[in-house]
Amino acid sequence: MKHEWRKKEKKIYLPENQPELVEIPEFKFLTIEGEGSPQNKIFAEYIGVLYSVSYAIKMNLKKEEKQPSGYCDYTVYPLEGIWDITEEAKKTFKGTINKNDLIFKLMIRQPSFVTDDYFLEMLEQTKKRKPHSFLEQVTFEKITDGKCVQMMHIGSYDDEPQSFKVMEDFAEKENLSRISKDHREIYLTDFRKVAPEKLKTVLRFKVEPK
Template sequence: MKHEWRKKEKQLYLPPAKPEIVTIPPFQFFTIKGSGNPNDPAFGEYIEALYAASYAIRMSYKKGLQPAGFFEYTVYPLEGVWDLSVEAKKHYDGTIDKDELVFNLMIRQPEFVSDEFAHQAIVWAKQKKANPIIEQLQFEEIAEGHCVQMMHLGSYDTEPESFETMEAFCAQNNLRRKAKNHREIYISDPRKVAPDKLKTVLRFEVE
């Protein structure tokens, strides 16, 4: 049976629109780091690179090249860990200049994907897409651990309202945010969904 994360991993990807505590186990991802405004056209090349490698794995069975343990699944959603550049942090006054953002974008991969097969998928992606950024893809395991998360409903520009709610929840539950960076998981496709209907999981690590 096809593994569909929307149905089988709801706690991770479809949380309620209010803060909750969750423990995230280690997962493996294709990742790619960059900086700058996510509204710039060049940002799309990072996303294209991640999906090219992810779909190379997903569709490998059609050529009989799938790895041992392969099962059919829905490709996981795009995620991003966001922070400010070192220089931006020095003069941060509560407002964010998107040109000064740094990011680590990623797409989770199933547990049957080995290091060797992941790197083979990157080779296939480079053969199919003339995107030089594919060269920058990494395959790594990431463990988030103890976190607070919630579903943000609406435009990306209104996320600060949800973060305020999450910070208040932490204060009420004697939790401390470990760092000012945060993770976003993009459940909706902004090319197809109106800004006020977007669903984005917001998450940060706590202790």
């Protein structure tokens, strides 16, 4: 049976549009790091190489005569990003972010049965079929977010600070502290096809007891 994250992992990917406390375990991801405004044309190229490798992994696993233990067909996971600003920008930060100061780690989660060796094999295959210099920067890693506050943000990315304020107030009431100002975003809609007011983005940041 095909694993569809929208149906099987609603707690992680489809929260309500109000804050909640969650525990996020270790997952495997394809990742790539960069900096600058997501409005720059080059940003789409970071996304493109992640999807190229992700679909190479998915489609080739289906064709393998001997599939890995635990294998089942699956829907490719959504794009995610961890966002922060440069250290230089932090020194002069006064509440408004210049998007050119952003730094990011974009990623797409992979099923647990995907191995390091298979990733490397598919990365090399992608370099031959769809060559791009950014493929040299794609890595395969395990990430554990642990205890987090998350919520669904509906609307423009520029309005996210309002949702973060609601999330921070919730954390305060739960006697929790936000660990850092970086945060994770999970993109459930395509900004190229959906009006800004209808965008759906999961917002999440790590917390710890006070």
